[in-house]
Amino acid sequence: MSRHKLLFLILAGLVLARTPARADMADHPSTEKLRVAAEVGFAPFNFRQADGSVTGFSYDMSQEIAKRLGRPGYDVVDIVFANIYAALQAKRIEYIIGPMTITPQRSAEMLFGEPYFDVALAFLTRADSRVKTIEDFRGKTVAVTSGSVQDEWMKANAEKYGIEVSRFDKTADAVQAVAIKRVSAYMTTSASALWTAKNQPVFGADVIVKTEGVFALPFRKDDVEFRDLVDVKLKCMKRDGTLAGIYRKWFGTDPAPDSATVKIYPGHGAPGWPGYTPDAPPLLCD
Amino acid sequence: MGDILHLYFNLGYWWDSAPALLRGAGRTLELAAATLIFGLSCGLAMAVTRALRIAPLSVVIVMMVDAARAVPGIVVIFLLYFALPYADIRLPAFVCAVLALASNLAAVSEEAFWAGIQAVPRGQSEAARALGLSRLVILRRIIMPQGIRLGIPLLTGKAISITKDTALASVVAVPELLNQMSTEQGVYANPSPLMLGAIMFLLIFLPVVRGSRWLERRFQWAR
Numbered sequence: 001m002s003r004h005k006l007l008f009l010i011l012a013g014l015v016l017a018r019t020p021a022r023a024d025m026a027d028h029p030s031t032e033k034l035r036v037a038a039e040v041g042f043a044p045f046n047f048r049q050a051d052g053s054v055t056g057f058s059y060d061m062s063q064e065i066a067k068r069l070g071r072p073g074y075d076v077v078d079i080v081f082a083n084i085y086a087a088l089q090a091k092r093i094e095y096i097i098g099p100m101t102i103t104p105q106r107s108a109e110m111l112f113g114e115p116y117f118d119v120a121l122a123f124l125t126r127a128d129s130r131v132k133t134i135e136d137f138r139g140k141t142v143a144v145t146s147g148s149v150q151d152e153w154m155k156a157n158a159e160k161y162g163i164e165v166s167r168f169d170k171t172a173d174a175v176q177a178v179a180i181k182r183v184s185a186y187m188t189t190s191a192s193a194l195w196t197a198k199n200q201p202v203f204g205a206d207v208i209v210k211t212e213g214v215f216a217l218p219f220r221k222d223d224v225e226f227r228d229l230v231d232v233k234l235k236c237m238k239r240d241g242t243l244a245g246i247y248r249k250w251f252g253t254d255p256a257p258d259s260a261t262v263k264i265y266p267g268h269g270a271p272g273w274p275g276y277t278p279d280a281p282p283l284l285c286d
Numbered sequence: 287m288g289d290i291l292h293l294y295f296n297l298g299y300w301w302d303s304a305p306a307l308l309r310g311a312g313r314t315l316e317l318a319a320a321t322l323i324f325g326l327s328c329g330l331a332m333a334v335t336r337a338l339r340i341a342p343l344s345v346v347i348v349m350m351v352d353a354a355r356a357v358p359g360i361v362v363i364f365l366l367y368f369a370l371p372y373a374d375i376r377l378p379a380f381v382c383a384v385l386a387l388a389s390n391l392a393a394v395s396e397e398a399f400w401a402g403i404q405a406v407p408r409g410q411s412e413a414a415r416a417l418g419l420s421r422l423v424i425l426r427r428i429i430m431p432q433g434i435r436l437g438i439p440l441l442t443g444k445a446i447s448i449t450k451d452t453a454l455a456s457v458v459a460v461p462e463l464l465n466q467m468s469t470e471q472g473v474y475a476n477p478s479p480l481m482l483g484a485i486m487f488l489l490i491f492l493p494v495v496r497g498s499r500w501l502e503r504r505f506q507w508a509r
Contacts, residue, residue, distance in 0.1 A: 009301035081470035086480065089293055109475040143459065147472010155473070166379070166459035167469050173368075173457065182379075 026206065028094055028226050034066040037088070038098035039081040039145070041172040044195045044250045045099045046076070054078075057250040061116070061234075062097040062217075064242055068233040068286075080169045081148035085109065095223075095230065101149045101213040102270055111221050111275040114231045114254060114268075115214035115260040116243065121150060122190035124178055124197065127204040131185065138162040140184035143174040149213065150187040178203065180193050191251065214260045215276035216270050228268045228280070235264050236285035292476075299478035303470035307479060310466030311486045317383060317462055318449035318490075325388035325448065326441075329395025330434070334397070337403050337425055337433075337465045347396065354393035360454045362386035366380060367458040383455035391448045395441055402437030403429055442498035449494060450487075 028034075038046040038058060046056040054076050066074040076097065079087050087093050088110065101119050104113050115148060123142065125131055141164040144150040154165045166183050168174040174186045180204060186193075193205035217234070219227040235241040247255045255261035264283070269276035332351070336344050366382035377385070406429050414424045456465040467483035 060495065080468070082468035085475045086293075086477040089289075089477070103475075105473060106475040146465065146468040147470075151469055152473050167461065167465055168458060168459050169465075170470055173459075176368055177459070180368060180376075181369060182367070182376065 001225075006154045011202075025225060027223070030070055031072065031149070033075045034062070034069065034071040035075050035077065035093050036062055036095055036097045037077040037079045037084055037093040038078065038096065039084065039171060040078040041170060042098065042192060045189075045192065046097065057246060058060065058097045058099055060246045061237070061243065061251070064237060064246070065233050068236070069229070074225060081145050081171070081267055082169065089216065091220070094226070096217075096218045099215045100218050101211075101241060102216050102273055103149060103152065103213075105152075106218065107270075107273045107275065110218040111223060111227050112216040112218055112270045112273055113227050114234045114265055115270050116234060116238075117191075117215035117261055118259050119149075119211055119213035119215060120190040121153065121187060121209040121211060122193040122205050123185040123187050123207045124175065124193040125185045125204045125206050126178060126181070127202055129184065129204060129206065131206050134161055134209070137184060140164065141166055143168055143177050143183040143184075143186040145169075145171050145174060145188070148188075153209075154187070175203075195251075197210075214270065221275070224268075224277075227275075228277075231268045231280075232283065234286075236284055238262060238264050239283070294481040296476060296478040298478050299470075299474050300482045303466075303474065303479040303482060306333070306466045306470055307463065307483050310461060310463035310483070311490060313380075313461055314452050314463040314487075314490060317380070317387075317452035317455055318494075319446060320384045321387040321391060321452065322445060324384060326395050326445075328388065328392035329344055330399055332392065333399035333403060333424070333433070334430065336400055337429060338421075345366065351393040351396050354389045355397075359386050359390050359448075359451055360437025362389065363454055363458055369414040379455065379458040379460045382458060383452065383460055386447055387451055387454070391444065392481055394444045395437070398440040398444075399433060399437040400437070401440060405436045406432045430485075435505050439502045442502050446491070446494055446498055450491060452455035453487075463490075 038054075040046050040048055040054055042056075044056050045058040046054055051053050059076065063074050077087070077093055081098065084096055084098060088096055094111075099117065100106065102115070106112075123131065123134075123137070126266070131137065140156070140163055142158075144154055145165045146167045146169055151165075151167060156161065158165050166174075166177065168177065171188070174183075174188075175196065177183045178186045185206070190205065190208050197205040199202045204283075206213040217230060219230075238261070244255055247261050265271055267276060267280045271278075332347050336347050344464035363383055363386040366377060366386055367379060370377065370382075383483055410428055411424050417428075452462060453464040455462050456468065459465065463483055463486060468479050470483075471477050
């Protein structure tokens, strides 16, 4: 693991040293498969089925984007969450499909596209847990995924609530740590916690923390042209109901009409965040 | 070039992530020290036990050593951390990592000390025997001092690699240096903390590498 990371670091450095960073559609060749990355194992957004293939809401969404971009296929590279940014910057991938909440730090480093999902946070616990409020975690250990918004939330709030934090590289390991009572809970996206609790009865999902956050697709900072192109495809998927259909498939209900999954945002990018362009030509869908 | 500076040598992110990385470096040092002390002393104890030439004990030791050398450290860490709790044994993550790494080091160092012990010429113990010294005295005063010295140069490479393997503890959320590097680069969405962490690893382990050279020279000279 550590050796892979270091090797990757060196390779990434070499790649960067050789290729001058320039926004270029040549990084997105229409004759090649769309290369994207996620930390696979984050149900129901992107996770493996029994036969080893990847599936999920994010997977389906970007598969449709690849199709509408006219790319001949679609490859998902599985990278632990905290390393995904380095892979993006090193041009190993074209964008990140793994759900990503827009944050000030991330938007300083990356270019976000059209928001597509409203985010709340929740604690995945065991079904027999007696936790009712966040105060009940005082003196207990809670897992997070390294580098996630929950990790960041803990950096700001763990001390206040007296929570001990365990940071895992992989979501699957953190979920497992809950199952074997290593930790009292795993703090994650509420949609994921609810899905896991519903599909695996040993788990429960408690204490939803409401946030203003949204998921949006992250691109390289200078990749404006490609971001705008993908934005258009995503807006069209909202307009013709494809995205709502994918949402129904994974969450069993219709997305709320005012949610980021339905609402078509004006301009390109996420309003209020760096890299947002308010002016865009009228939306034309095929 | 500007890109590399921004992505890997960004002083702002270095400054922001330094406290967490330093805490991680401290934990890495604790892991390394605990692994070395525990692993080497267990290895030595096993080699000494084997030198007593009590057949059943020797068989058990050889079996344990072979098993510990055959299984990758990260697998043992996973087993101790994720599987033992099903038997209602919940060792802290730090302890799981030290046990896994130290058992591997103990196995290798047992072999090295044993090789050292065997390299002491048989004539010495025969002569001591003729002088009427007991087996334990021979072992303690004649065989072991030389055996340990002969074993140490064989061990330095392993000692270095096992202390670097403390980074494996990251997978069970021990907040050591690699774990902090991941977290920090994730939070800032910028890999600069990775580079700073790599530099810290270098600063931690370069003295270890230099020290091992010194040890090797010293003990070879003593021979």
